[in-house]
Amino acid sequence: MSNLDQARVASRSTETTRAALIKAATSVFAEYGYDGGSVRLITQRATANQAAVNYHFGGKDGLYREVLNAATRAFEENAFLDAEELDGLSPEDALRRYLHQFLLPLVKRDRVSRYLRIFAWESVRPSVVFSAFVAHSPPRIFLLAERVVRRFLPQDASAETVTFATLWLAQQPMFFVRDAERLAQPPFSLKFDEDALERLVDTLARFSLRGLGNA
Amino acid sequence: MSNLDQARVASRSTETTRAALIKAATSVFAEYGYDGGSVRLITQRATANQAAVNYHFGGKDGLYREVLNAATRAFEENAFLDAEELDGLSPEDALRRYLHQFLLPLVKRDRVSRYLRIFAWESVRPSVVFSAFVAHSPPRIFLLAERVVRRFLPQDASAETVTFATLWLAQQPMFFVRDAERLAQPPFSLKFDEDALERLVDTLARFSLRGLGNA
DNA sequence: TTTCGCTTCAAACGGGCGTTTGAATTTCAA
DNA sequence: TTGAAATTCAAACGCCCGTTTGAAGCGAAA
Structure with missing residues (x-):
């Protein structure tokens, strides 16, 4: 070679x-x-x-x-979200910031947004290439969801609970990022301008924080 | 022909x-x-x-x-979940029942479970066949999530909010149903026996109801 | 200017896919 | 039993995929 x-x-x-x-x-x-x-x-x-x-x-x-x-x-250079910055925020603001950054691809088409979309694809059905890649060195971005979730869970939460919660949180924005084009068409017809993005962040943050119960 | x-x-x-x-x-x-x-x-x-x-x-x-x-x-015959039965339950119990029924494929491999998995696949990337099929007659199962969600939202919630919430709820169990095999392997290693199913229903119901805030 | 190694290129290869073909087989009424 | 229709079958077709091939183009050192 x-x-x-x-x-x-x-x-x-x-x-x-x-x-x-x-x-x-x-x-x-x-x-x-x-x-x-x-x-x-x-x-x-x-x-x-x-x-x-x-x-x-x-x-x-x-x-x-x-x-x-x-x-x-790019993620190691904190182009997406600074882990230390997260720690400086309240749990609620950290969650909100996580969701907001992850939903940015809905209105922006820059380099980081494309990376996020690739990760969103891989979260659905990981390619063998990606699986091998993350097995060698797990990307920091995947640790951010866990970092956010841990702020909310009790210290003695079981590993299974943490896994459930992390997977759960990571899925929240990925669906919308991955399927933005499809959701823009009937029967959903969701138009994602910056205002709609803020409303989606609001909705997801409210559901993630307080659930449907206090909607 | x-x-x-x-x-x-x-x-x-x-x-x-x-x-x-x-x-x-x-x-x-x-x-x-x-x-x-x-x-x-x-x-x-x-x-x-x-x-x-x-x-x-x-x-x-x-x-x-x-x-x-x-x-x-099968769904019209309420093999999955009876819409009227849902209305007879409290909002909380309706949500719980919805999640439980939708997560059953994790431990059962019967006919309805296979149908649910097919819908889970289609929720990720709909085939053209499916899109045309639901355009003609939207399957009842998709209306169940909206039915559950409406119990929690205020009467005057905007159509966009209802859509956000419905899509959000529908995604909660689909991820686990679709990726059961993958989650069973490292690095997650989630084993789905009936006890784990109950714990997952608990977790998802708690998050969906009260969010991470009261976890 | 010639030569040599790196790079580009059009073309083809091999394999999987859904589908088509036309003959062989089975079915069943007359 | 016979004959026509219905069904099965092995094989091939055409398409798209990632990859390979070997010749052609190119740039810089000799």
């Missing part, structure tokens, strides 16, 4: 192609998930040849790992 | 094949969803020829519609 050697003396063209492929792959995987996103569509958006994916990344999975690496890096 | 004529004078063998295909399709679609379930696997489980699906049902989509019809019929 001379890929590493190639990278060391990479020409500008090489880096251009690699970057274009990673960028295109990020948007395609965010839209369709790993299994649903095709190499042909990625290379088409990157105006690159189909074989380029295999040449530069060893395959579709290698390209995806590169995207996941970039996402992990 | 002489399919209708054929059906009218169908031999016993015809009905046997049709029934075997529908039964096999129900289990395959419950396991893998519509897109993920292949005709080859269905016909293999039914010990039928691949072409039989097209001959008897006009295609994979026709077979799926047949399964959806059977599911709709």
Whole structure:
């Protein structure tokens, strides 16, 4: 495998192609998930040849790992949410902030939003690539939900309860992020402008905090 | 199309094949969803020829519609949950009963459980077949969540709020039903026996009713 | 300018999918 | 028993997928 050697003396063209492929792959995987996103569509958006994916990344999975690496890096740089910042807030505000940040993809289409959508896809049906990836080094973003949940649970809560609650909280915003396009159409017809986003944050935060009982 | 004529004078063998295909399709679609379930696997489980699906049902989509019809019929016969029974309960008990019935597939593998799993799949990424099917006649099961939710919301709640809340409640149990196998493995390792089911119902009902705030 | 290694490219490969085909088989009324 | 209709069957078709191939293009060192 001379890929590493190639990278060391990479020409500008090489880096251009690699970057274009990673960028295109990020948007395609965010839209369709790993299994649903095709190499042909990625290379088409990157105006690159189909074989380029295999040449530069060893395959579709290698390209995806590169995207996941970039996402992990972004989250480690707290581009999404600072764990320490969370601790400085009250439990209620921490929950609210978590939901708000996670629902941002509904109105913004920046880089972090695409990463969040990819994670939302993986929370539905994890690809083998992703499973192997998180088995090696669990992404920080997954620990944020647990961090928020623990603020509410008693110290002596069982591991099962913590797992239930963490999975539960993590699912709250993911559904809306993943299915934004579908929810925009009948029979739901939900339009997500910034006001609707705030109302959704309100609703989810209220339900998450106090449930339907005090709605 | 002489399919209708054929059906009218169908031999016993015809009905046997049709029934075997529908039964096999129900289990395959419950396991893998519509897109993920292949005709080859269905016909293999039914010990039928691949072409039989097209001959008897006009295609994979026709077979799926047949399964959806059977599911709709089962739910209309209140095999899952009686809408009037719900109204007889307190809001809290109605919610609890809704969650319990919806989580039953975690420990039972009967016919209704398979139907529920199919709906859980469709709640993630609806197939075009399903979308067209529910556009024609929305299945009763989808109205149950709204029925439960309305008990908690004020009379003058906006349509958007009702939609938010209904989608929210419907998602609560679906995640666990859909991903039962995955959650049974590391890193979650959740074992769903009947006791764990009760604890999960407890947790979800508590969160849904009173949120994390009073956990 | 020639040469050599990196990169691009169009084309094809192999495999899974739903579907179609046409012949063989079974069924059942005449 | 015969003959036509209904059903089954193995095989192939066409499509999309990720990947491989080998030649062509390109840039920089000799």
